[in-house]
Amino acid sequence: MSFQNSLRISAAGMAAQRQRLNVIASNLANLQTTRTPEGGPYKRKDVVFQAKPLVENQDDVLDLSDRQEPLSVEMVKVITDNRPPIMKYQPEHPDADAQGYVAYPNVNAIEEMVNMMSATRSYEANLTMMKTTKDMVNKTIEILKV
Amino acid sequence: MTINRLFDNTTNLLAKVLSLRARNAEVISGNLANIDTPGYKARQVTFVDQLQEALGDAGQLPLVKTHHMHLPVSRSLADVEPLVQEQDSSLAGFDQNTVDLDHEMAALAENNLQYNAAVQMLHKKLSILKNAIVEGGK
Numbered sequence: 015m016s017f018q019n020s021l022r023i024s025a026a027g028m029a030a031q032r033q034r035l036n037v038i039a040s041n042l043a044n045l046q047t048t049r050t051p052e053g054g055p056y057k058r059k060d061v062v063f064q065a066k067p068l069v070e071n072q073d074d075v076l077d078l079s080d081r082q083e084p085l086s087v088e089m090v091k092v093i094t095d096n097r098p099p100i101m102k103y104q105p106e107h108p109d110a111d112a113q114g115y116v117a118y119p120n121v122n123a124i125e126e127m128v129n130m131m132s133a134t135r136s137y138e139a140n141l142t143m144m145k146t147t148k149d150m151v152n153k154t155i156e157i158l159k160v
Numbered sequence: 161m162t163i164n165r166l167f168d169n170t171t172n173l174l175a176k177v178l179s180l181r182a183r184n185a186e187v188i189s190g191n192l193a194n195i196d197t198p199g200y201k202a203r204q205v206t207f208v209d210q211l212q213e214a215l216g217d218a219g220q221l222p223l224v225k226t227h228h229m230h231l232p233v234s235r236s237l238a239d240v241e242p243l244v245q246e247q248d249s250s251l252a253g254f255d256q257n258t259v260d261l262d263h264e265m266a267a268l269a270e271n272n273l274q275y276n277a278a279v280q281m282l283h284k285k286l287s288i289l290k291n292a293i294v295e296g297g298k
Contacts, residue, residue, distance in 0.1 A: 016179075016182040016183055016185070016186045017182060017186075019189075020185050023186070023189040023190050023193045024189045027189070027192055027194070027195070030193070031196070034196070063196055063197040064197060065194050065197050065200050083244075084186050084187045084189065084203065084244075085190050085194060085200070086190065087194050132196070133196075136192075136195045136196055136261075139192045139195060139264070140189075142265070142268070143185075143188065143189045143268060144189075147185055147189065149276075150185060150272065150276075153275070153276055153279045154178070156279065157279060157282055157283055157286065
């Protein structure tokens with residue numbers, strides 16, 4: 015049933031963007047975090063999206079050769095950005111190294127803001143698609159009211 | 161008289177258009193969901209040319225069967241299948257994703273309008289039919 019598929023795909027798109035927003039929120043919240051359970055400053059996280067067929071029982075999910083079927087999306091993993099930390103000279107800071115430098119997270123606030131706007135726009139696009147699908151279904155039901 | 165005569169070719173055409181448009185909506189939602197997926201290629205549904213061909217409206221002469229052994233050549237309405245193709249785009253960014261948000265939103269709006277138009281026509285068609293049935297009994 016194609017409308018159900020449409021709604022499911024849009025919902026998957028919205029869920030993926032929401033997860034991306036969660037990760038961005040975590041990056042922004044930890045902009046100044048110098049201590050983490052694994053030690054050292056917080057490291058920037060990012061998400062990996064993957065196109066996924068709606069039908070789960072296919073042998074190889076990555077085989078996208080059946081190009082007639084629309085693809086859904088899913089977040090497969092959260093990766094850690096291994097760019098070097100930002101060093102600031104703050105000898106009085108308890109986490110300063112021997113030279114007096116503190117390693118701050120490799121998070122760029124502007125970059126995160128841009129990603130946040132991108133995620134919001136993509137979320138809205140999926141939301142519009144969902145509204146349109148609902149509109150189409152409602153219009154179809156109206157045929158019955160002859 | 162068979163009941164099928166109640167529903168003429170226009171009704172069948174409108175029903176076909178609705179299912180093709182619904183398919184198109186599905187493909188557009190797939191594109192929008194994958195707007196940030198690296199390497200994803202946008203997909204596009206084409207059926208307008210096939211539909212016109214099935215209606216004998218493509219501006220070319222239809223092939224005529226002059227012998228009973230001839231293979232059927234003209235496409236019928238039921239044979240029209242939406243063709244889903246990957247879209248080439250020079251807009252592919254560094255992640256090789258070819259989904260263009262503006263293009264998809266425009267396609268979505270157009271698809272929605274065309275769908276609503278077909279629904280309206282089907283609605284009118286059925287109310288005319290109902291009118292004929294009800295008024296005929298008076």
